[in-house]
């Protein structure tokens with residue numbers, strides 16, 4: 001089924017801070033940075049000293065969310081945080097920050113860290129994009145910075161975005177804030193996102209929905225899976 005072929009399919013979910021509804025013809029799923037570099041041992045996330053096992057929890061829920069979006073014919077956008085092989089789009093301030101065991105561009109167990117086309121930069125097997133889905137390489141934390149995402153969404157008359165991905169408080173939250181500033185209504189699916197720091201995830205979910213949904217809405221996966229009428 002394709003969302004554009006139907007007369008009206010509406011998703012209505014119980015969410016925080018209140019009900020969220022959208023017409024699926026104008027809605028896209030955005031999966032942020034579900035890459036080997038962040039989720040699997042030996043990647044960028046681990047070089048920064050993180051427990052990558054924390055992110056594994058989001059994989060199965062994100063796969064269910066992706067399957068749901070495909071069933072209803074939503075536009076699906078997959079992002080990758082990545083840099084050109086010559087690192088021309090990686091500011092020194094980003095590369096030199098902190099004390100990682102490997103810096104962006106260094107050779108690691110899965111190829112050059114966070115470099116486009118390297119094995120570690122790929123989306124994990126469980127969430128591989130299929131034909132017709134958008135794959136975006138983003139040099140920043142936000143999905144709108146230097147990617148053309150705004151134009152892609154405008155061409156498809158997208159007004160609502162459903163988010164999953166990692167990490168909740170960094171690239172997911174940054175992307176939601178960018179989207180919010182551009183006028184999109186954004187819903188974050190709680191089980192389909194994760195952080196290396198569970199309390200950062202929790203704090204981010206609360207921040208998003210605070211003050212009447214200052215960044216957007218959050219909801220349970222089940223509410224999405226059962227919410228189409």
Ligand code: C5J
Pocket residue numbers: 032033038081166167168170171172
């Ligand atoms: C980070 C991301 N955490 N995808 N990237 O550096 O959230």
